[in-house]
Amino acid sequence: MVNEHVRQNIYFISFRIATFLSVVFLLFILLYTLKEGIGVIDIKFLTSMWFHRNITRGGIFPAIIGTIFLAIGVSIISIPIGICTAIYLNEYAKENLLTRTIKLAIRNLAGVPSIVYGIFGLSFFVLFLKLGGSLISASLTLGCMTLPWIITTSEEALKSVPLSFREGSYALGATKWQTVRKNVLPYSFSGMLTGSILGISRAMGETAPIIMVGATFFMGYLPTSPFDKFMALPYHLFILATQHSSPNAREYALGTALVLVALIFMLNLGVFVLRYKLRKKKEW
Amino acid sequence: MTAENTQIEFKNTNFWYNSKQILFDISLKIYSNKITALIGPSGCGKSTLLRCINRMNDLIPISKIDGKIFYNNENIYEKNIDVIELRKKIGMVFQKPNPFPMSIFDNVAYGLRVQNINDKTKIKQIVKDSLEKADLWDEIKERLNFSAFRLSGGQQQRLCIARALAIDPEIILLDEPCSALDPLATAKIESLLRKLKNERTIIIVTHNMHQAKRISDYACYLLNGKVIEYSGTAEMFDSPKNKLTKDYINGEFG
Numbered sequence: 001m002v003n004e005h006v007r008q009n010i011y012f013i014s015f016r017i018a019t020f021l022s023v024v025f026l027l028f029i030l031l032y033t034l035k036e037g038i039g040v041i042d043i044k045f046l047t048s049m050w051f052h053r054n055i056t057r058g059g060i061f062p063a064i065i066g067t068i069f070l071a072i073g074v075s076i077i078s079i080p081i082g083i084c085t086a087i088y089l090n091e092y093a094k095e096n097l098l099t100r101t102i103k104l105a106i107r108n109l110a111g112v113p114s115i116v117y118g119i120f121g122l123s124f125f126v127l128f129l130k131l132g133g134s135l136i137s138a139s140l141t142l143g144c145m146t147l148p149w150i151i152t153t154s155e156e157a158l159k160s161v162p163l164s165f166r167e168g169s170y171a172l173g174a175t176k177w178q179t180v181r182k183n184v185l186p187y188s189f190s191g192m193l194t195g196s197i198l199g200i201s202r203a204m205g206e207t208a209p210i211i212m213v214g215a216t217f218f219m220g221y222l223p224t225s226p227f228d229k230f231m232a233l234p235y236h237l238f239i240l241a242t243q244h245s246s247p248n249a250r251e252y253a254l255g256t257a258l259v260l261v262a263l264i265f266m267l268n269l270g271v272f273v274l275r276y277k278l279r280k281k282k283e284w
Numbered sequence: 285m286t287a288e289n290t291q292i293e294f295k296n297t298n299f300w301y302n303s304k305q306i307l308f309d310i311s312l313k314i315y316s317n318k319i320t321a322l323i324g325p326s327g328c329g330k331s332t333l334l335r336c337i338n339r340m341n342d343l344i345p346i347s348k349i350d351g352k353i354f355y356n357n358e359n360i361y362e363k364n365i366d367v368i369e370l371r372k373k374i375g376m377v378f379q380k381p382n383p384f385p386m387s388i389f390d391n392v393a394y395g396l397r398v399q400n401i402n403d404k405t406k407i408k409q410i411v412k413d414s415l416e417k418a419d420l421w422d423e424i425k426e427r428l429n430f431s432a433f434r435l436s437g438g439q440q441q442r443l444c445i446a447r448a449l450a451i452d453p454e455i456i457l458l459d460e461p462c463s464a465l466d467p468l469a470t471a472k473i474e475s476l477l478r479k480l481k482n483e484r485t486i487i488i489v490t491h492n493m494h495q496a497k498r499i500s501d502y503a504c505y506l507l508n509g510k511v512i513e514y515s516g517t518a519e520m521f522d523s524p525k526n527k528l529t530k531d532y533i534n535g536e537f538g
Contacts, residue, residue, distance in 0.1 A: 095345055164382035168444070171338065172395035172451060173372035182398070183384055 033261060037254035045255060050231065052218050055246050060256055062222055066135075066215070066230035067204055067263065069223060073139025074146055074203045079196045081143075082150030086192070089151070090158040091180050103155075110148035117145040118209030126213050133214035136226035141213045142206060146199040153195025157188040190278040197271045201264045207234040233260040288315035290354075291455065291485050292337060297351035299332055299509075301344065306332045308509045310351070314502075316454075319477060319486040321500035321517065323493060325532070329509040330489045331379075334457050337487065338374040339367050355455075372399070375448030379460040381440035383432035383447075388415075388424055391432045391443055395451040410450055418446035419476050438469025445476065456480065458488040462495065474499050493533055497521050505529045 044059050051058025093099045121141025131137045161184045169179040215235040223230045233256055240253035292314040299307035306329045314320050322330040335341045336353060339360065352359045360370055372395075383391050392411040401407060411428075415421040420442045424435070432443055441461055448456055458477075462470040477486055477499055490496050496503050497517060504514040505528075513520060513529040524530040 162382075164378065164380065165384055167340065167343070167378065168382045168384060168447075169394070169398075170343065171340065171371060171376035171378075172398060172447065173368050174395075174398040175368055178398045182394070187385060 030261070033254055033258050036251065037256075037258035040248075040251050040255035041258065046259070049220070050218060055240075055244070055252055056248055060231075060233070060236060060259065062219055063231040063233045063236040063256065064259060064263070065222055066232045067234075067260070069135055069230060070138055070142065070210070070232060071200055071204050071267075073135060073226070074142045075196070075200055077139055077143030078146040078150055078199065082147050082196065082199075083154050083192055085147075086151045086154030086158060087180065087185075090155045091176070091184065106148045106151050110152055112145075114145055114206050115208040117141055118212040120144070121209060121213040132227060133216075133229055134227045135214060135223055135230050137213040138210045138215065138230070138232075139226070141209050142203040145206070145209065146203045149199040149202070150192075150196050153198070154188070154192040157191025157195065158184060160191060161187050190275045193278075194271055194275060197267060201267060204264055204267075205234050205260065207238050211235055233263070288318065290314070291316040291356065292487075293354040294333075294336075295352040295354065297336065297349065297353060299329075299336060299341070300348040301332070302346045306509050307336075310511055312504060312511055312514050314485065314487060316485045317481055317483070318501040319481050319488060319499055320502040320504065321496035322487065322489045322504050322506060323491070323496050323532075324506035324512075326491065328506045330506050331459050333506065334459055334487060334489050337455070337457055338371050338376055340376065342367060372451050373453055374455045374457060375451065375453035376457045377441070377444050377448055377459065377461050380464050381437055381444055383435070383440050383443050385431065385433060387429045388432050388435070388443060389428040392447050392450050395447060399451070414446040414450040415443075417449050417480070418442045419472065420446055436469070438465050438472060441465060441469070441473060442476065445473070449480075453484065455485045455487065458486065460489050460491060463491070470495070493521075493535075505532060507532070 046059055046064070047061050048059035050060065050062055089099065089103060093102075118141060121137060121144070125131045125137040125140045126133055131140075165183050165187070166179055169183045170176075174182070210232055214229050215232045216229045217231070217236065217239045219229060219231050237253045237256040237260065240249045240256060246252075290313045294310045294312050297307060297310040298305065310333065322333060324330050332341065336349065337355070337360075341347050341349065349361065353361060355370070355374070358365070384394060386394075389411055392414050393407050396407050396410060412421065415424070420439060423439065424430075432440065435443060441464075445456075445461075462473055465473070474495065477488070480486060481501075488496075488500065500517045502515070503517040503520045505512045505520070505526075507528060513524060513526045515525075520529065521533055524533060
């Protein structure tokens with residue numbers, strides 16, 4: 001007979017070890033990037049154009065700008081469509097076989113590898129729609145990739161609003177739209193926002209799909225229209241780490257990685273602050 | 285009984301939830317300015333019956349209803365009936381107090397705002413009147429902009445009554461409104477309902493027979509989706525005609 005206290009301790013200790021391991025891995029990645037990459041970061045690295053022949057003389061400014069533009073493009077495309085789809089599916093669509101199939105398909109799309117979205121983007125946006133390898137093609141491709149994620153998390157946010165709020169609203173003679181607008185959306189907004197931003201963060205770090213639809217390693221100018229090609233941090237760091245012959249390349253790759261992580265971290269921090277402000281409204 | 289005005293009349297109403305029949309051939313008349321109690325054991329269909337009156341069951345996609353329910357001599361299940369208008373005339377208070385996560389004031393004003401009433405002085409007046417009618421004004425008049433979640437359970441339920449009263453319904457449906465409340469809060473709600481019936485018709489679902497006896501004028505005993513007995517409350521509790529009713533009110537079953 002195993003003592004129940006011993007059994008409980010065995011379980012909790014194993015959970016504690018798992019938590020410890022996750023934290024150690026994450027910290028190791030962060031600290032390693034920080035230690036190895038911080039050396040190359042200075043004002044010149046962050047604000048000057050890329051200098052191809054001698055990488056120590058230039059910076060990654062165009063890649064930072066490219067990634068920011070890309071994030072903006074993806075947000076414009078996927079956040080409104082994703083949130084509206086989630087509202088429709090969760091609040092309006094009748095629960096039947098078709099709706100269930102659509103929801104299942106969306107969940108599965110969230111698991112499709114990004115390279116598959118890349119090849120789709122290349123054949124559809126770049127070649128078929130003749131948008132070329134460009135910011136807009138990349139935004140659309142990554143937008144498609146992020147969409148299922150945003151829909152799924154937004155649906156969860158809507159589901160977390162208690163049914164009693166909806167019932168109470170209907171019982172007072174509110175229409176469905178009034179109920180959704182006044183008594184469901186305000187409380188699910190912060191959850192939707194968090195889901196969306198996590199999706200965008202993921203898109204910002206994608207490398208494989210953007211290579212196929214418009215990212216370039218070297219560009220002497222900043223993109224001025226959505227139809228321009230662009231540089232992007234993840235692709236830039238991939239090339240530096242694997243293809244570049246300069247002896248400083250590895251160090252510069254880690255510096256670039258650090259900038260990418262910092263950018264995503266700032267985005268998430270912004271959302272965290274916004275959520276904290278919105279949270280004050282949410283009291284149930 | 286013939287002198288009463290009929291406000292709601294069920295005629296051969298059947299109701300199914302997901303192919304399981306919940307209500308069987310319900311026919312009964314509910315009189316205006318009276319309190320009618322629907323009593324019966326859990327799962328007997330009393331809440332479903334109540335929710336047929338403001339068509340709250342419409343929200344359940346896999347439900348089906350047939351038969352007729354007349355409200356002021358109009359079948360509310362006709363195609364041309366505007367459910368939104370119907371619900372403005374037939375208010376509802378739920379089992380668990382369900383204030384919205386907003387201020388006390390905004391809770392009461394909610395029903396007015398969805399009707400696009402924007403006159404601020406008018407809204408203020410109606411909110412005050414409704415809270416007074418719900419015996420809540422004196423307790424909370426200093427903190428109208430506090431979150432409704434900071435009220436006690438009993439206060440929250442009276443707030444929900446005030447919220448229903450604000451849109452001036454003819455009928456108020458209450459679905460076991462006191463089941464989550466302590467005896468003191470319950471007594472407050474009961475005295476409030478007695479006062480309200482002068483102006484409105486009240487239909488209350490309760491599993492508490494003492495409550496039905498204390499406040500209702502008419503009582504309807506439901507069992508397994510069928511009306512077993514429907515009569516004046518005093519009559520039912522003094523001399524139940526049906527043996528099943530007698531067993532239930534004597535506490536031998538349920």
